[in-house]
Amino acid sequence: MFRTPVFAACALLLAAAPAATLAQPKTDEAREKARINALRAQVRSYRCVTKGGRKYYGSTIPPQCTGELVEALSAQGMMLFRIEPPLTPEQRAARESEAKKAAEAEAARREAAKAAEVQARRDRALLQTYSDEDDIERVRQRALASNREAAAQVEARIAQLRQRQDKLAQEAAKYKDASETPHKFQQDVKAVAYDLSLQEQLLDSRRNEAAEINARYDEEKRKYRELTGRK
Secondary structure (H helix, E strand, O other): OOOOHHHHHHHHHHHHOOHHHHOOOHHHHHHHHHHHHHHHHHOOEEEEEOOOOOEEEEOOOOHHHOOOOEEEEOOOOOEEEEEOOOOOHHHHHHHHHHHHHHHHHHHHHHHHHHHHHHHHHHHHHHHHHOOOHHHHHHHHHHHHHHHHHHHHHHHHHHHHHHHHHHHHHHHHOOOOOHHHOOHHHHHHHHHHHHHHHHHHHHHHHHHHHHHHHHHHHHHHHHHHHHHHOOO
């Protein structure tokens, strides 16, 4: 289970190091490696106490210490560091689960902080944009006027297309059989119908946009009142 004291000590120290330490600049990593090497150089023996209470010592990790907590000792018998035993499958699963939960919690915290920062920027922009609620209403009315103008243009186009459809219908009545209608005439009928369908969809979009404009400025007015402490 333990290959060598060196590898075991490295594994222990690296596993115990916090994530922030591992992410430090190379100069800090070099410093940490030097510290580990200094500890390794002082090791003169290893000791463990089995579950049965028996102690084992050795210049290398005794075979009897497999699966036990091992202490690395200096020449004076002072403990330099501990080498944890390998995790059981259950312990490994529990640790991975805890790490996953911690990572998810950290991700959620960062997302919340990011959302709060975005909202703070929006709030500052809102206060910088409007001097009072009347400003919000003026901007709303300009947006609605622009929307009405665009909708009126679409309605005018729809009226033209419907007039064109009526004329085409009158022309179509001149033909006794639909098969006698010229190809270009048929294409015109289809083109007008297609364009009319697009314009009607666009008009619906303009009408929906008006509702969205009102909803947006209602929310801006509500938020403005909240930020300025007004009811």
